[in-house]
Amino acid sequence: MRKIIFNIVIVIVVFSCNSKSNSNYQKIKDIDNVKKGKVLFIGKADDLEAFNHINVMNWSSASLNHTNSITDKKVIGDSIVMEIDSIIEPQQLLLTSWSKDSNYRAEFIGKPNDTIIFEIKNKRLRIKGEKADEHNFYSSLRDSTPRYIHNPYKGSIMEYKSRVDSIYRKQVDFFNKYVKRHNITSKSFIDFVESSLKYSHMYQLLTPNTEKRGDSVYLSGPDEFFTIIQKEYGSKERLFDLKDYIGDVTIDDFKDESHLNRLSFKSALTVLIRNYFETSDHPSYSKEKFLAEKAIIEYNFDEKIQEYAIASLITVYHDRGLGHSKQSVSFLKNEIHQYGKQYPDSEYTKEMEDILLDLNSFELKLPESALNTKLLSKYGDTLTLGEIFNRSNKRIRVVNFWASWCPPCISEIQKTKDFRDKLSVENNVEWIYLSIDEDEKKWLEKSKELESYLNVRNQYLVMNGSKSPLGRDLKIHWIPRYIILNKQNQIVLNNAPHPSDNVAFKKIIDSIK
Known part of the structure; x- marks a missing residue:
């Protein structure tokens, strides 16, 4: 039946293309009442290349990856008809495309059985039809208010907060005026947007963007928030008050299950659990931190x-490396099996199965692609990580990923020299320093500056x-990063604590046979 309806719409679109009449949009809309649980997209374009790259992302879907949701697509002339999977409640949808000269984007709230009529014209994508005011809100918001992505951290977290708060107030003010100006009365729309703006504000406070300034880069993101705080407040008598920074936020603010159809709710929930509600000092992305977060959730x-x-x-x-080491692979497998028992009909079963498949194929050794990654020595020689490993046997190895632009990386190198030297002697540990700098000259300059803290022989630039294959295989998404291998070159820990955490780091090294 669904295919028959879809084909009827195609016929109507063909007629629309031939007649060039917009009146046929209403005929298409009339078919909507026999469609069940689907969202139909009907569009025209003066940039036909855009049809080759069009996507609809369901940001509120069961999938954790927000993959392309299009199930049917037909292009006839300058028109297109698409259908996406069924939705049973309002969802946050993103319609995107691009061509050689333009990028197109429309974010909106799609409801069950909606028909979305859109037009790409004069390098703009706009949604038409009776609910156009609601559907075009997010595009208007982007055009009329500052964007968080253009609001980088510049070295002062409280100054950053001030700008984030200002953007939020401007967004709320724009929304209130927009609703009044367009006489929007839909309670579901108003509730959806109000709560989404609030959750986005919370999320942005804990995930500042990055700004480059000359040779300096201010680190940012959910993994670096507390690195920023430590850098700013570590030597000050005044303490950083996280509750004052975030504002009046409690776990009760995240107990409304109906808000799971908001991407901003999901994003804010996970980052607040990790960086606010869970207060232990366990290493990031360790087994202990995982269990602490899970306890908060349960x-x-x-x-x-x-x-x-x-x-x-x-x-x-x-994704951050848990399960890709000898100490954690069985742990994560067990957690996934427990999840399957607790939620046998989970919407996220496919993601769990994919992770299990990856874990079962992991042999605790670096893949050949990683071992064969090209490295550049300080003296201009090219070699591979495998060749470095082959130079000496029966040594515990610590691979340290760093970069010249990374203040926490440099701080770790400077303040842990004595500890690293002690492990080298007492535990036969070999330290290998791999820079992921893009600029060879800056790497060499910083290496020269740090020569009293680093082993000259074991410094390399990762091409x-x-x-690189090494970066992809080890999931090097953030630095500093420490990976510990045993004497058989098996990965003991893919995301080890920083050496500045002397007790935890030494305990891991001592446990290696």
Whole structure:
């Protein structure tokens, strides 16, 4: 039946193309009442190349990856008809495309059985039809208010907060005026946008963007927030008050299961659990930190939010290296099996199965592609990580990924020299320093500056940095990063604590046989 309806719409679109009459849009809309649980997209374009790259992302879908949701697509002349998977409640959708000269984007709230009529004209994508005012809100918001992505951290976290708060106030003010100007009365739309703006504000406070200034780069993102705080407040008598920074936020603000259809809710929930509600000092993305976050989720939230939050927890931790080491692979496998038993009909089963497949194929050794990655020595020689390993046997190895532009990396190198020297002697540890700098000259300059802290022999530049096979295989998404290998070159820990955490680091080294 669905295919028949879809083909009827195609016929109507063909007629629309031939007649060049916009009146046929209403005929297409009339078919909507026999469509069940689907969202139909009907569009025209004066830039036909855009049809080759068109996507609809369901940001509120069951998938944790927000993949392309198009299930049917037909292009006839200057028109297109698409269909996406069924939705049972309002969802946050993103329609995107691009061509050689332009990028197109429309973010909006799609409801069950909607028909979305859009037009690409004069290098702009706009949504038409009776709900156009609602559907074009997010595009208008982007055009009329400052964007968080253009609001980088510039060295002062409180000054950054001031700008984030200002953007939020401007967004709320624009929304209130927009609703009044367009006489929007839909309570579901108003509630959706108000809550989404609030959650986005919370998320942005804990995930500042990066800004480059000359030779300096201010680190940022969910993994670096507390690095920023430590850098700014570590030597000050005044303490940083996280509760004052975030504002009046409690776990109760995240207990409404109906808000799971908001991407901003999901994003804010996970980052607040990791950086605010869970207060232990366990190493980031360690087994201990995982269990602490999981305990927060299970104690505070009902089943539906638990189902999402634990699936997200497993996915993010795996992406950051948990399960890719001798000490954690069986742990993460067991957590996934437990998840399957607790949520046998989970919407996120496919993601869990994919992670298990990856874990089962992991042999605790670096892949050949990683071992064969090209490295550049300080003296201009080219060699591979495998060749470095072959120079000496029966040594524990610590691989340190760093860069000249990374203040925490440099701080670790400077303040842990004595500790590293002690491990080299007492535990036969070999330290290998791999820079992911894009600029060879800056790497050499910083290496020269740090020569009293580094082993000259074991310093190398990774060709293509984090995009190299080594970077991809080890998931080098952030630095500083420490990877510990045993005497058989098996990965003991893919994301070890920083050496400045002397006790935890030494305990791991002592446990290696």
